[in-house]
Amino acid sequence: MNRDGERQPRPALDPRLVWRSAEHRDLDEWAGLIARTAAVEQPVWFERRADLEQILNSKNNPVAANTILGFDPDGVARAYARITKNRDGDKANGSGCVDPEWQGSGIGSGLLAWMEQRTTDRFAEDAADSGDAGAAVPRPRLRFYTEQQHHHQAALFAGSGYSIVRYYNEMHRPLNQAAPDAVLDPGLELVTFGPALHEPVRLAHNAAFRDHWGSEPRDEEAWGFVVKDPQARPDLSGVVLDRSNGTVAGYQLATHDAEAALIRGFREGYTELLGVRREYRGRGIAQVLLADAMRRFAAAGMDVASLDVDSENPTGALALYVKLGYTAVNRSMAWDKELEPAG
Template sequence: MSTSLTWRPLTTGDAQGSADLLNAIETVDKIGENYTAEDTHQELIDPYTDLERASLAAFDGDVMVGYMKVRHKPSAAEVHRVFVDGGVHPGYRGRGIGAALVEAGVAAAKVVHALHHPSRKLVVDVHKAEHIAGVAGLLRSQGFAPVRYFQRMEHTLGDALGEVVIPDGLRVEQWSERNDEDFRLIRNEAYQDYWGAAQMPADSWRNKITNQTFRPTVSFLLRDKANGTPAGMLVTMHWDADTAATGIRDAHFMLIGTRPGYRNRGVATALICHALRTAAGQGYDRASLNVDSANPSGGFGLFEKAGFMPRMRYVRWALEV
């Protein structure tokens, strides 16, 4: 570890420094993620991130050059999967900073696990794009192993978009404050059999979903006409910093879910096609999404059929503690 740096936990006042660091990392790692201070502030106020106990940042003077932060789960069944995120400025790599941050992240994960879900098994997760140099070697040296793969998929928006066919007996609704809770209900029921997923309480929903990046005019649900039951939903998000950096307006389909009782009726396909057409009509250049390679609902094939193409693979690394 470099001895010329100062180390301390992150605070909510580190939003601009965090954004500057992440944007410097993007210039080399090229994962398509750019940030404003508002974006990073939203992450720093996450109700399931304990900055005092479970974060650490390295500074060279006033400049943040590395960080890690831990996010614990609101709930856990048999396994509590604690997520560790972090990165090192490209100009400071190769000095042992990354190893120090990973070690600190594992130690912090144990602390928050003991506070929130001590009776459950602890697994520490790290999620990184496969192509980033040095990540695999670093994580393997700390005892992590790859356990899951995810794909970022993209769809260029133009004239050749599929026809929107709404399944019989269902109707489309755009997001509103009135049906917001229905969106969250669908998410929690649809994702209950997804690997690593946990229930999303209202405070997490507000922090992670309906924040400044949420795009309600490209977010929809399907509702059963007969009984009013919400059947499926799609949530779209957009990062202004990405457009500023690339010139591309990307509509990111953050959540797509169908309640179990409405599966195999074309709900997800209808939502995707409707959202693609809406996004194109609103001037978006591209749609994107991330999918688990072993998605139980067959997501990868569904998205390929809708015109999405794989662009980047991510690895979920795990350490059983």
């Protein structure tokens, strides 16, 4: 309902398409739609079939309620939208796309309205499921991420009341240069990431990112998306342990997108996550982890080491990356909008 007590109308989706939530039978059509869109828009990364299989198995964000696919009369997927939200989170994240042949006809606006309504409903559902009738319900908020070259997305968000709340830099470091020298303090040990470290590193990540803007704790399912990522490369990932007690002091988790290498023209070792627990900061651990990553990437035949960084990261990460030879090659933005709560 709105502030006057009237029931909010459901967003109208384009009647030229048949709309329903995603199902396992849609994997090929869904992946095909995203690939066709990516071929035109050239994002740095996009979801592929294996990623969508993970999404279909999510328990925290079941696709039956949190996705929508639009099919033309021939059964070809032409548009898609999805939101995700942590049960106790203060925001939902939206994503989606419209087939390039169908863009410019208002479908994107309809999907955006659907995601906003679904976000409002999801906040109300999570509040009801919390069991605490007296708890304050956060105002619904929806977030999107765009790359700087995607002007049509920026225009849609700006025209729909969204504002940029953060900038991120994609940074590359050539691997034809020697990795910097970096040595751990006595008592610390660098090891390769593996299954025995999945849970200790998850806990270390949640601790390390408590003071990072926009970060929320990752539960077992969310962490499963990290360690079971089809592009995950544990052999290129390192963990620093405190020998005295086995505590994970820091970690660097890497991925490699072999398909993107064919499109972009270079092989990239990507640092997906890098973190150091607060009590271990100031001891050069991040520098050791990145230098180790560079050596691992180079030995695996990569051309560049890459990562993304919040331009306002509170730990001074940007300055460290520049010092180690990384340079910014692309920029992305986070867009937020606060929504009216469900009546």
